[in-house]
Amino acid sequence: MRKSKLTALAAGLVAGGLVLAACGSDDDATDDADVTAPGDDDPDEDPDEDPDDDPVDEPADNGDFDAAAWAPCTTTEGAAAIPDPEGTGDDQTDLTIGIFDGWDESYASAYLFQAVLQDMGYSVDFEELEAGVTYAGVAAGDIDFMTDGWLPVTHPQYLEQYGDDLESLGCWYDNAKLTIAVNEDAPVQSLAELADYADEFTGSAVYGIDAGAGLTDITDNVVFPTYELEAGGWSFLDSSTPAMLAQLQASLDDGENVVVTLWHPHWAYDAFPIRDLEDPEGALGETEFIYNFARSGFEADFPNVAQLVRNLSMTPDELAELENIMFSEDHYDGDDHEAAVAEWIADNQEFVDNLKAGTL
Numbered sequence: 001m002r003k004s005k006l007t008a009l010a011a012g013l014v015a016g017g018l019v020l021a022a023c024g025s026d027d028d029a030t031d032d033a034d035v036t037a038p039g040d041d042d043p044d045e046d047p048d049e050d051p052d053d054d055p056v057d058e059p060a061d062n063g064d065f066d067a068a069a070w071a072p073c074t075t076t077e078g079a080a081a082i083p084d085p086e087g088t089g090d091d092q093t094d095l096t097i098g099i100f101d102g103w104d105e106s107y108a109s110a111y112l113f114q115a116v117l118q119d120m121g122y123s124v125d126f127e128e129l130e131a132g133v134t135y136a137g138v139a140a141g142d143i144d145f146m147t148d149g150w151l152p153v154t155h156p157q158y159l160e161q162y163g164d165d166l167e168s169l170g171c172w173y174d175n176a177k178l179t180i181a182v183n184e185d186a187p188v189q190s191l192a193e194l195a196d197y198a199d200e201f202t203g204s205a206v207y208g209i210d211a212g213a214g215l216t217d218i219t220d221n222v223v224f225p226t227y228e229l230e231a232g233g234w235s236f237l238d239s240s241t242p243a244m245l246a247q248l249q250a251s252l253d254d255g256e257n258v259v260v261t262l263w264h265p266h267w268a269y270d271a272f273p274i275r276d277l278e279d280p281e282g283a284l285g286e287t288e289f290i291y292n293f294a295r296s297g298f299e300a301d302f303p304n305v306a307q308l309v310r311n312l313s314m315t316p317d318e319l320a321e322l323e324n325i326m327f328s329e330d331h332y333d334g335d336d337h338e339a340a341v342a343e344w345i346a347d348n349q350e351f352v353d354n355l356k357a358g359t360l
Contacts, residue, residue, distance in 0.1 A: 073151075073171035073289040075313035079358035082307040088121045089304040096125045098134040098146035105265045105290065106148040108322050109172070109312065111337045113147070115345055116352055117305065132158060138295050139165035144302070145294035145309060150176055153288050167299055169292035172312040173265060173319065176288040178215050179276045180206065180223065181262040181269075183252060190278040191223065194259070195232025201257040207247045208238040208261040218284060219261050226283040248272060264316055267323030271330065313360040318351070 083089045097113060100106040114124040127134070127143050135155075137143040139162035149155050151171075159166075180191060188197050198204040206229070208216050216238050224230055239247075244260050245268060251258035252272060262268060262276075292309050299306040314322075325331045326340040345352055354360045 073174060073291070075170070075172050075174050076360065078170050079311045079313070079360065080307060081358050082311070082356050083304050084120075085356040086120065091122070091302045091304045093121065094123045094125075095144040095302065095305065096127055096142075098138055098143040099126050099128045100131045100134055100146075100148045101128045103131075103148055104267060104323050104327055105173070105319060106146075107337055108319060108326060108341075109147040109314075111326075111341045112322065112345075113309065113312075115338070115341045116308070116355065120304075122305070131155070135162050135166075135293070138162070138293055141165075141295045141297075143295065144298055145169065145292060145305075147172070147290070147292050147309075147312075149291035149293050150288045151291055153285060165296050167294040167296060167306075169294055169299075169306060169309045170312075171289040171291045173290040173314055174287070175264050175316050176290050177264050177286070178218060178284040179262045179264060180219070180259060180279070180284070181274045181276050182259050183257055184273040184275050186257045186259075186275075188277065190280060191227045191283070192278075192280055194277065195228050195234070198229075198233035201259055202247070202251045202254075203235070203237070204233055205235045205237045206259045206261065207244050208236060209241045209244050211238045215261050215263060223283045226281050248274070265319045265323065267320055267327050269316065270320035270324035271328045307358070308355065311355050311358045311360060318348075 095117075097110045099110045110126060114126075117124050127137060129137060131148070134143065134146050135149075135158040138146050149158075151159070182188065182201075187200055188194055206219065206224075208219055210216060220236050220238075224234070224236060229236075244262075248258055248260050248268070249272070259277075260274075262274075268274065292312070294306065294309070322341070322344045325344050326337055327334045332340040351360070
Protein backbone atom coordinates (compact mmCIF):
# COMPACT_ATOMS: atom_id res chain seq x y z
CA MET A 1 0.00 0.00 0.00
CA ARG A 2 0.98 3.69 -0.23
CA LYS A 3 3.07 4.14 2.89
CA SER A 4 4.48 7.51 1.87
CA LYS A 5 0.98 8.89 1.23
CA LEU A 6 -0.21 7.70 4.63
CA THR A 7 2.82 9.24 6.34
CA ALA A 8 2.05 12.58 4.71
CA LEU A 9 -1.62 12.19 5.64
CA ALA A 10 -0.66 11.46 9.25
CA ALA A 11 1.50 14.57 9.45
CA GLY A 12 -1.27 16.72 8.03
CA LEU A 13 -3.93 15.38 10.36
CA VAL A 14 -1.75 15.68 13.46
CA ALA A 15 -1.04 19.27 12.53
CA GLY A 16 -4.76 19.80 12.09
CA GLY A 17 -5.56 18.38 15.52
CA LEU A 18 -7.49 15.32 14.34
CA VAL A 19 -5.63 12.64 16.28
CA LEU A 20 -7.63 11.02 19.08
CA ALA A 21 -5.66 10.19 22.22
CA ALA A 22 -6.24 6.79 23.76
CA CYS A 23 -8.68 6.25 26.60
CA GLY A 24 -11.31 8.85 25.91
CA SER A 25 -9.70 11.95 24.42
CA ASP A 26 -12.24 14.13 22.64
CA ASP A 27 -11.75 15.81 19.26
CA ASP A 28 -14.00 17.96 17.09
CA ALA A 29 -12.67 16.42 13.88
CA THR A 30 -15.67 16.61 11.58
CA ASP A 31 -16.42 16.95 7.87
CA ASP A 32 -19.10 16.12 5.33
CA ALA A 33 -20.42 12.57 5.67
CA ASP A 34 -23.42 10.40 4.99
CA VAL A 35 -23.58 7.85 7.74
CA THR A 36 -26.24 5.17 7.91
CA ALA A 37 -26.31 3.37 11.22
CA PRO A 38 -27.26 -0.30 11.35
CA GLY A 39 -31.05 -0.60 11.15
CA ASP A 40 -31.63 2.87 9.65
CA ASP A 41 -34.27 2.83 6.91
CA ASP A 42 -33.09 5.92 4.99
CA PRO A 43 -29.65 5.50 3.40
CA ASP A 44 -29.74 9.11 2.18
CA GLU A 45 -30.20 10.69 5.59
CA ASP A 46 -27.22 12.91 6.42
CA PRO A 47 -25.62 13.01 9.92
CA ASP A 48 -25.46 16.12 12.04
CA GLU A 49 -22.11 17.80 12.34
CA ASP A 50 -20.61 20.16 14.87
CA PRO A 51 -18.96 22.93 12.80
CA ASP A 52 -16.89 24.32 15.66
CA ASP A 53 -13.11 24.27 15.30
CA ASP A 54 -13.08 22.22 12.10
CA PRO A 55 -9.36 22.07 11.19
CA VAL A 56 -9.71 21.26 7.49
CA ASP A 57 -12.85 22.46 5.67
CA GLU A 58 -15.92 24.49 6.36
CA PRO A 59 -18.46 21.74 7.07
CA ALA A 60 -21.93 21.59 5.67
CA ASP A 61 -25.10 20.98 7.66
CA ASN A 62 -25.45 17.22 7.53
CA GLY A 63 -28.74 16.79 9.35
CA ASP A 64 -29.04 14.57 12.42
CA PHE A 65 -26.16 12.23 13.23
CA ASP A 66 -27.06 10.02 16.18
CA ALA A 67 -24.09 8.07 17.50
CA ALA A 68 -26.38 6.13 19.83
CA ALA A 69 -28.01 4.56 16.76
CA TRP A 70 -24.86 2.47 16.33
CA ALA A 71 -25.38 0.81 19.69
CA PRO A 72 -26.44 -1.52 21.13
CA CYS A 73 -24.96 -3.84 18.56
CA THR A 74 -25.30 -7.61 18.31
CA THR A 75 -21.84 -9.08 17.69
CA THR A 76 -23.23 -12.08 15.80
CA GLU A 77 -25.44 -10.06 13.44
CA GLY A 78 -24.73 -10.98 9.82
CA ALA A 79 -22.62 -14.01 10.73
CA ALA A 80 -22.52 -16.78 8.12
CA ALA A 81 -20.14 -19.35 6.72
CA ILE A 82 -17.48 -17.73 4.54
CA PRO A 83 -17.57 -18.77 0.85
CA ASP A 84 -14.09 -20.38 0.87
CA PRO A 85 -12.86 -21.35 4.34
CA GLU A 86 -9.61 -22.87 3.08
CA GLY A 87 -8.66 -20.40 0.34
CA THR A 88 -9.20 -16.95 -1.11
CA GLY A 89 -12.27 -17.62 -3.22
CA ASP A 90 -12.97 -14.79 -5.67
CA ASP A 91 -11.08 -12.25 -3.55
CA GLN A 92 -8.11 -10.12 -4.31
CA THR A 93 -5.27 -11.46 -2.17
CA ASP A 94 -3.21 -8.47 -0.96
CA LEU A 95 -4.70 -6.36 1.82
CA THR A 96 -3.73 -3.90 4.54
CA ILE A 97 -5.21 -3.74 8.05
CA GLY A 98 -5.09 -0.53 10.08
CA ILE A 99 -3.94 -0.71 13.69
CA PHE A 100 -4.39 2.05 16.30
CA ASP A 101 -0.90 2.60 17.65
CA GLY A 102 -0.83 1.67 21.35
CA TRP A 103 -4.33 0.13 21.52
CA ASP A 104 -3.93 -3.50 22.65
CA GLU A 105 -7.23 -4.78 21.30
CA SER A 106 -6.38 -3.27 17.91
CA TYR A 107 -3.18 -5.30 17.74
CA ALA A 108 -4.89 -8.42 19.07
CA SER A 109 -7.72 -8.41 16.52
CA ALA A 110 -5.51 -7.37 13.59
CA TYR A 111 -2.86 -10.02 14.25
CA LEU A 112 -5.56 -12.63 14.77
CA PHE A 113 -6.97 -11.82 11.34
CA GLN A 114 -3.48 -11.83 9.83
CA ALA A 115 -2.78 -15.32 11.16
CA VAL A 116 -6.06 -16.74 9.87
CA LEU A 117 -5.91 -14.97 6.50
CA GLN A 118 -2.29 -15.82 5.76
CA ASP A 119 -3.07 -19.48 6.44
CA MET A 120 -5.81 -19.17 3.81
CA GLY A 121 -3.44 -17.72 1.21
CA TYR A 122 -3.72 -13.95 1.63
CA SER A 123 -0.86 -11.47 1.99
CA VAL A 124 -1.50 -9.13 4.92
CA ASP A 125 0.30 -5.89 5.78
CA PHE A 126 -0.31 -3.43 8.61
CA GLU A 127 -0.40 0.34 9.00
CA GLU A 128 0.12 1.40 12.64
CA LEU A 129 -1.21 4.94 13.06
CA GLU A 130 -3.13 7.18 15.45
CA ALA A 131 -6.87 6.58 15.53
CA GLY A 132 -7.91 9.61 13.48
CA VAL A 133 -5.27 8.97 10.85
CA THR A 134 -6.37 5.35 10.55
CA TYR A 135 -9.98 6.37 9.91
CA ALA A 136 -8.74 8.82 7.29
CA GLY A 137 -6.58 6.13 5.67
CA VAL A 138 -9.48 3.69 5.43
CA ALA A 139 -11.78 6.38 4.03
CA ALA A 140 -9.14 7.29 1.45
CA GLY A 141 -8.76 3.67 0.37
CA ASP A 142 -5.15 3.40 1.53
CA ILE A 143 -6.11 0.91 4.27
CA ASP A 144 -8.54 -1.92 3.56
CA PHE A 145 -10.11 -2.26 6.99
CA MET A 146 -9.68 -1.52 10.68
CA THR A 147 -11.04 -3.32 13.73
CA ASP A 148 -11.15 -0.78 16.56
CA GLY A 149 -14.01 1.67 16.03
CA TRP A 150 -15.46 2.60 19.44
CA LEU A 151 -19.11 3.70 19.46
CA PRO A 152 -21.21 5.47 20.50
CA VAL A 153 -19.00 7.62 22.78
CA THR A 154 -15.35 7.62 21.71
CA HIS A 155 -15.32 7.82 17.90
CA PRO A 156 -18.57 9.40 16.61
CA GLN A 157 -16.66 12.40 15.25
CA TYR A 158 -14.83 10.12 12.82
CA LEU A 159 -18.10 8.64 11.58
CA GLU A 160 -19.37 12.18 11.08
CA GLN A 161 -16.33 13.02 9.02
CA TYR A 162 -15.51 9.81 7.16
CA GLY A 163 -18.66 7.71 7.29
CA ASP A 164 -19.56 8.40 3.67
CA ASP A 165 -16.43 6.49 2.62
CA LEU A 166 -16.61 3.58 5.07
CA GLU A 167 -18.36 0.20 5.01
CA SER A 168 -19.44 -1.21 8.37
CA LEU A 169 -18.56 -4.88 8.86
CA GLY A 170 -20.37 -5.11 12.18
CA CYS A 171 -19.22 -5.01 15.77
CA TRP A 172 -17.23 -7.76 17.47
CA TYR A 173 -17.00 -6.69 21.13
CA ASP A 174 -19.83 -5.40 23.31
CA ASN A 175 -18.21 -4.67 26.67
CA ALA A 176 -15.81 -1.78 26.06
CA LYS A 177 -15.90 0.52 29.09
CA LEU A 178 -13.93 2.44 31.69
CA THR A 179 -13.67 0.79 35.10
CA ILE A 180 -12.33 1.00 38.63
CA ALA A 181 -10.96 -2.41 39.62
CA VAL A 182 -9.95 -4.05 42.88
CA ASN A 183 -8.41 -7.33 43.98
CA GLU A 184 -10.86 -10.21 43.85
CA ASP A 185 -11.13 -10.56 47.64
CA ALA A 186 -11.44 -6.83 48.41
CA PRO A 187 -13.99 -5.94 51.12
CA VAL A 188 -16.14 -3.74 48.84
CA GLN A 189 -18.38 -4.47 45.87
CA SER A 190 -19.32 -0.97 44.77
CA LEU A 191 -17.84 2.49 44.36
CA ALA A 192 -20.66 3.64 46.63
CA GLU A 193 -19.00 1.75 49.53
CA LEU A 194 -15.44 2.85 48.84
CA ALA A 195 -15.43 6.09 50.86
CA ASP A 196 -15.75 4.12 54.11
CA TYR A 197 -12.80 1.79 53.42
CA ALA A 198 -9.81 4.04 52.69
CA ASP A 199 -7.77 2.55 55.55
CA GLU A 200 -8.24 -0.97 54.15
CA PHE A 201 -6.39 -0.28 50.85
CA THR A 202 -2.79 0.32 49.78
CA GLY A 203 -1.92 3.96 50.40
CA SER A 204 -5.58 4.91 50.74
CA ALA A 205 -5.22 5.72 47.06
CA VAL A 206 -6.74 5.00 43.69
CA TYR A 207 -3.84 4.33 41.32
CA GLY A 208 -4.35 5.77 37.85
CA ILE A 209 -2.69 6.03 34.47
CA ASP A 210 -1.43 9.00 32.41
CA ALA A 211 -2.44 12.49 33.51
CA GLY A 212 -3.76 13.32 30.03
CA ALA A 213 -5.96 10.25 29.61
CA GLY A 214 -9.73 10.60 29.50
CA LEU A 215 -10.01 7.89 32.17
CA THR A 216 -7.83 9.99 34.49
CA ASP A 217 -9.97 13.07 33.96
CA ILE A 218 -13.20 11.18 34.57
CA THR A 219 -11.84 9.52 37.72
CA ASP A 220 -10.60 12.81 39.17
CA ASN A 221 -13.46 15.07 38.16
CA VAL A 222 -16.48 12.75 38.10
CA VAL A 223 -15.88 9.55 40.08
CA PHE A 224 -14.22 11.20 43.11
CA PRO A 225 -16.87 13.90 43.65
CA THR A 226 -19.77 11.60 42.78
CA TYR A 227 -18.79 9.08 45.45
CA GLU A 228 -17.25 11.64 47.88
CA LEU A 229 -13.96 9.75 47.93
CA GLU A 230 -11.74 12.66 48.90
CA ALA A 231 -13.93 13.34 51.93
CA GLY A 232 -13.53 9.67 52.82
CA GLY A 233 -9.76 9.98 52.97
CA TRP A 234 -8.89 8.79 49.47
CA SER A 235 -6.28 10.30 47.18
CA PHE A 236 -5.95 9.84 43.42
CA LEU A 237 -2.45 9.17 42.08
CA ASP A 238 -2.01 9.38 38.32
CA SER A 239 1.15 7.94 36.79
CA SER A 240 1.27 5.73 33.68
CA THR A 241 -0.24 2.42 32.62
CA PRO A 242 3.00 0.47 33.34
CA ALA A 243 3.32 2.16 36.75
CA MET A 244 -0.30 1.40 37.58
CA LEU A 245 0.15 -2.25 36.63
CA ALA A 246 3.38 -2.43 38.67
CA GLN A 247 1.52 -1.11 41.72
CA LEU A 248 -1.26 -3.61 41.14
CA GLN A 249 1.25 -6.46 40.97
CA ALA A 250 3.13 -5.25 44.06
CA SER A 251 -0.01 -4.90 46.18
CA LEU A 252 -1.28 -8.33 45.14
CA ASP A 253 2.12 -9.88 45.89
CA ASP A 254 2.01 -8.30 49.36
CA GLY A 255 -1.54 -9.52 49.98
CA GLU A 256 -2.90 -5.98 50.21
CA ASN A 257 -6.16 -4.55 48.91
CA VAL A 258 -5.66 -2.22 45.95
CA VAL A 259 -7.74 0.05 43.71
CA VAL A 260 -6.73 0.95 40.14
CA THR A 261 -8.28 2.66 37.15
CA LEU A 262 -8.68 0.22 34.26
CA TRP A 263 -10.81 -0.49 31.22
CA HIS A 264 -12.30 -3.29 29.15
CA PRO A 265 -10.81 -4.81 27.10
CA HIS A 266 -7.49 -5.24 28.95
CA TRP A 267 -5.25 -8.24 29.47
CA ALA A 268 -4.91 -7.46 33.20
CA TYR A 269 -8.27 -9.17 33.74
CA ASP A 270 -6.71 -12.43 32.61
CA ALA A 271 -3.32 -11.89 34.28
CA PHE A 272 -4.45 -10.83 37.77
CA PRO A 273 -7.18 -11.88 40.24
CA ILE A 274 -9.16 -8.65 39.97
CA ARG A 275 -12.75 -7.54 39.43
CA ASP A 276 -14.64 -4.32 38.68
CA LEU A 277 -16.41 -2.27 41.29
CA GLU A 278 -20.05 -1.57 40.56
CA ASP A 279 -20.80 2.00 39.46
CA PRO A 280 -24.43 2.61 40.48
CA GLU A 281 -24.30 6.31 39.56
CA GLY A 282 -22.85 5.68 36.10
CA ALA A 283 -19.95 8.03 36.78
CA LEU A 284 -17.61 6.16 34.44
CA GLY A 285 -19.93 6.43 31.45
CA GLU A 286 -21.73 3.91 29.29
CA THR A 287 -20.58 0.67 27.74
CA GLU A 288 -19.34 0.92 24.15
CA PHE A 289 -19.17 -1.41 21.17
CA ILE A 290 -16.11 -2.04 18.99
CA TYR A 291 -16.76 -2.04 15.25
CA ASN A 292 -14.95 -3.10 12.09
CA PHE A 293 -14.87 -0.50 9.31
CA ALA A 294 -13.63 -1.05 5.75
CA ARG A 295 -12.97 1.19 2.75
CA SER A 296 -15.67 1.72 0.17
CA GLY A 297 -15.79 -1.21 -2.23
CA PHE A 298 -13.99 -3.58 0.14
CA GLU A 299 -16.75 -6.19 0.29
CA ALA A 300 -16.97 -6.31 -3.50
CA ASP A 301 -13.21 -6.84 -3.76
CA PHE A 302 -12.93 -9.21 -0.77
CA PRO A 303 -16.25 -11.02 -0.21
CA ASN A 304 -14.50 -13.90 1.56
CA VAL A 305 -12.56 -11.64 3.94
CA ALA A 306 -15.52 -9.32 4.51
CA GLN A 307 -17.64 -12.22 5.76
CA LEU A 308 -14.79 -13.46 7.96
CA VAL A 309 -14.42 -10.02 9.53
CA ARG A 310 -18.16 -9.74 10.04
CA ASN A 311 -18.12 -13.13 11.81
CA LEU A 312 -15.70 -12.03 14.55
CA SER A 313 -17.18 -12.01 18.05
CA MET A 314 -15.03 -12.20 21.19
CA THR A 315 -16.02 -12.47 24.83
CA PRO A 316 -14.17 -10.43 27.46
CA ASP A 317 -12.43 -13.60 28.68
CA GLU A 318 -11.31 -14.62 25.17
CA LEU A 319 -9.91 -11.20 24.34
CA ALA A 320 -8.24 -10.77 27.74
CA GLU A 321 -6.57 -14.16 27.38
CA LEU A 322 -5.25 -13.33 23.90
CA GLU A 323 -4.00 -9.91 25.02
CA ASN A 324 -2.39 -11.42 28.12
CA ILE A 325 -0.32 -13.79 25.98
CA MET A 326 0.64 -10.94 23.66
CA PHE A 327 1.45 -8.19 26.16
CA SER A 328 2.12 -9.39 29.71
CA GLU A 329 5.64 -9.80 31.06
CA ASP A 330 4.86 -13.43 31.90
CA HIS A 331 4.36 -14.19 28.19
CA TYR A 332 5.57 -12.30 25.10
CA ASP A 333 5.63 -8.79 26.64
CA GLY A 334 4.63 -7.21 23.33
CA ASP A 335 7.78 -8.45 21.59
CA ASP A 336 6.41 -11.04 19.13
CA HIS A 337 2.75 -10.66 18.24
CA GLU A 338 2.79 -13.32 15.53
CA ALA A 339 4.22 -15.97 17.87
CA ALA A 340 1.80 -14.97 20.63
CA VAL A 341 -1.23 -15.23 18.36
CA ALA A 342 0.01 -18.56 16.97
CA GLU A 343 0.23 -19.90 20.52
CA TRP A 344 -3.29 -18.71 21.31
CA ILE A 345 -4.68 -20.23 18.12
CA ALA A 346 -2.96 -23.55 18.87
CA ASP A 347 -5.02 -23.72 22.07
CA ASN A 348 -8.17 -22.28 20.45
CA GLN A 349 -8.46 -23.89 17.02
CA GLU A 350 -12.19 -24.33 17.58
CA PHE A 351 -12.47 -20.53 17.75
CA VAL A 352 -10.91 -20.23 14.29
CA ASP A 353 -13.14 -22.96 12.89
CA ASN A 354 -16.22 -21.20 14.27
CA LEU A 355 -14.96 -17.85 12.97
CA LYS A 356 -14.93 -19.28 9.44
CA ALA A 357 -18.27 -21.04 9.92
CA GLY A 358 -19.99 -17.95 11.36
CA THR A 359 -20.91 -19.77 14.58
CA LEU A 360 -19.00 -17.87 17.26
